[in-house]
Amino acid sequence: MFINNQFLGIEWHAWKVIGWAGNAVFFSRFVVQWLATEKRKRVVIPVSFWWLSLLGSLVLLVYGLFYLRDSVVIFAYAFTWIPYIRNIVIHYRNKAAQKQCGACHTNAMPHAEFCYKCGARLEPIPPAEISVR
Ligand SMILES: [Zn+2]
Numbered sequence: 001m002f003i004n005n006q007f008l009g010i011e012w013h014a015w016k017v018i019g020w021a022g023n024a025v026f027f028s029r030f031v032v033q034w035l036a037t038e039k040r041k042r043v044v045i046p047v048s049f050w051w052l053s054l055l056g057s058l059v060l061l062v063y064g065l066f067y068l069r070d071s072v073v074i075f076a077y078a079f080t081w082i083p084y085i086r087n088i089v090i091h092y093r094n095k096a097a098q099k100q101c102g103a104c105h106t107n108a109m110p111h112a113e114f115c116y117k118c119g120a121r122l123e124p125i126p127p128a129e130i131s132v133r
Contacts, residue, residue, distance in 0.1 A: 015067040022063055026056025047091045054084040099123065 005011055029052035036044040057077045064073035098107040099122050101115035108115055108122055115122055 015063065018059060019063040019067065022056050022059030024056075025052055026060060029053050029056065047088065050084050050087045050091070054081055054088070057081060057084065 001007055010016060029049045032052060033045055033049045036046045036049075057080045061074065061077035061081075064070055064077060068074075094110070095107075097110040099110065099112065100107055101118060101120055101122060103120035104115060104118040106115055106117040112122055113124075114120065
Protein backbone atom coordinates (compact mmCIF):
# COMPACT_ATOMS: atom_id res chain seq x y z
CA MET A 1 0.00 0.00 0.00
CA PHE A 2 2.78 2.43 0.94
CA ILE A 3 5.11 2.96 -1.99
CA ASN A 4 8.09 5.33 -1.47
CA ASN A 5 6.38 6.72 1.70
CA GLN A 6 3.32 7.53 -0.39
CA PHE A 7 -0.26 6.32 -0.07
CA LEU A 8 -2.85 7.40 -2.64
CA GLY A 9 -0.10 9.50 -4.21
CA ILE A 10 0.26 11.57 -1.00
CA GLU A 11 3.40 11.71 1.12
CA TRP A 12 2.12 11.20 4.68
CA HIS A 13 3.43 12.82 7.85
CA ALA A 14 1.81 14.23 11.01
CA TRP A 15 0.76 17.53 9.40
CA LYS A 16 -0.81 15.74 6.43
CA VAL A 17 -2.85 13.63 8.86
CA ILE A 18 -3.98 16.80 10.71
CA GLY A 19 -4.83 18.58 7.43
CA TRP A 20 -6.77 15.63 6.04
CA ALA A 21 -8.56 15.14 9.36
CA GLY A 22 -9.65 18.79 9.18
CA ASN A 23 -10.78 18.25 5.59
CA ALA A 24 -12.73 15.12 6.58
CA VAL A 25 -14.48 16.87 9.48
CA PHE A 26 -15.26 19.95 7.38
CA PHE A 27 -16.55 17.84 4.47
CA SER A 28 -18.69 15.68 6.78
CA ARG A 29 -20.86 18.71 7.58
CA PHE A 30 -22.23 18.61 4.02
CA VAL A 31 -23.18 14.95 4.42
CA VAL A 32 -24.87 15.64 7.78
CA GLN A 33 -26.83 18.60 6.36
CA TRP A 34 -27.84 16.74 3.21
CA LEU A 35 -29.07 13.70 5.17
CA ALA A 36 -31.06 15.92 7.58
CA THR A 37 -32.67 17.68 4.61
CA GLU A 38 -33.49 14.40 2.84
CA LYS A 39 -34.97 12.96 6.05
CA ARG A 40 -37.37 15.88 6.57
CA LYS A 41 -37.88 16.71 2.85
CA ARG A 42 -37.20 20.38 3.54
CA VAL A 43 -33.97 22.36 3.89
CA VAL A 44 -32.62 21.77 7.39
CA ILE A 45 -29.35 22.85 9.01
CA PRO A 46 -28.84 20.71 12.13
CA VAL A 47 -26.68 22.08 14.97
CA SER A 48 -24.14 19.33 14.24
CA PHE A 49 -23.50 21.15 10.92
CA TRP A 50 -22.23 24.20 12.87
CA TRP A 51 -20.16 22.08 15.28
CA LEU A 52 -18.51 20.23 12.36
CA SER A 53 -17.96 23.56 10.58
CA LEU A 54 -16.31 25.03 13.68
CA LEU A 55 -14.09 22.03 14.40
CA GLY A 56 -13.09 21.43 10.77
CA SER A 57 -12.31 25.09 10.08
CA LEU A 58 -10.25 25.44 13.28
CA VAL A 59 -8.18 22.35 12.37
CA LEU A 60 -7.69 23.72 8.83
CA LEU A 61 -6.76 27.13 10.29
CA VAL A 62 -4.10 25.47 12.48
CA TYR A 63 -2.87 23.60 9.39
CA GLY A 64 -2.70 26.85 7.42
CA LEU A 65 -1.05 28.82 10.22
CA PHE A 66 1.58 26.37 11.41
CA TYR A 67 2.26 24.08 8.45
CA LEU A 68 1.37 25.75 5.16
CA ARG A 69 1.94 29.34 6.35
CA ASP A 70 -0.18 30.33 3.39
CA SER A 71 -2.13 33.60 3.53
CA VAL A 72 -4.89 32.29 1.22
CA VAL A 73 -5.67 29.30 3.46
CA ILE A 74 -5.26 31.34 6.67
CA PHE A 75 -7.66 34.03 5.46
CA ALA A 76 -10.15 31.40 4.24
CA TYR A 77 -10.56 30.06 7.80
CA ALA A 78 -9.54 33.02 9.99
CA PHE A 79 -13.03 34.46 10.52
CA THR A 80 -15.47 31.64 9.74
CA TRP A 81 -15.62 30.66 13.43
CA ILE A 82 -17.59 33.85 14.19
CA PRO A 83 -20.87 32.89 12.45
CA TYR A 84 -20.40 29.23 13.46
CA ILE A 85 -20.21 30.09 17.16
CA ARG A 86 -23.01 32.66 16.84
CA ASN A 87 -25.30 30.05 15.22
CA ILE A 88 -24.45 27.52 17.95
CA VAL A 89 -25.23 30.09 20.70
CA ILE A 90 -28.52 31.10 19.05
CA HIS A 91 -29.49 27.44 18.63
CA TYR A 92 -28.98 26.58 22.31
CA ARG A 93 -30.65 29.80 23.54
CA ASN A 94 -33.67 29.08 21.34
CA LYS A 95 -33.81 25.47 22.47
CA ALA A 96 -33.67 26.50 26.14
CA ALA A 97 -36.57 28.93 25.59
CA GLN A 98 -38.83 26.42 23.79
CA LYS A 99 -42.08 25.22 25.30
CA GLN A 100 -43.04 21.56 25.45
CA CYS A 101 -46.54 20.43 24.49
CA GLY A 102 -48.24 18.80 27.48
CA ALA A 103 -50.24 16.50 25.17
CA CYS A 104 -47.63 15.10 22.76
CA HIS A 105 -44.31 16.38 24.26
CA THR A 106 -43.31 18.09 20.99
CA ASN A 107 -41.09 21.16 21.44
CA ALA A 108 -42.58 24.43 20.20
CA MET A 109 -41.22 27.90 19.60
CA PRO A 110 -41.15 30.17 22.68
CA HIS A 111 -44.06 32.38 21.57
CA ALA A 112 -46.26 29.65 20.01
CA GLU A 113 -49.77 29.44 21.42
CA PHE A 114 -50.65 26.06 19.93
CA CYS A 115 -48.69 22.85 19.26
CA TYR A 116 -47.91 22.61 15.55
CA LYS A 117 -48.11 18.82 15.72
CA CYS A 118 -51.31 18.03 17.66
CA GLY A 119 -52.97 21.45 17.91
CA ALA A 120 -53.20 21.49 21.73
CA ARG A 121 -53.09 24.90 23.41
CA LEU A 122 -49.67 25.55 24.93
CA GLU A 123 -49.29 27.03 28.39
CA PRO A 124 -48.07 30.62 28.24
CA ILE A 125 -44.63 31.23 29.72
CA PRO A 126 -44.96 33.45 32.83
CA PRO A 127 -43.64 36.95 32.00
CA ALA A 128 -40.98 36.63 34.71
CA GLU A 129 -39.39 33.69 32.85
CA ILE A 130 -39.15 35.48 29.50
CA SER A 131 -35.80 37.18 29.22
CA VAL A 132 -34.63 39.50 26.47
CA ARG A 133 -31.17 38.66 25.14
ZN1 LIG B 1 -48.73 18.58 20.86
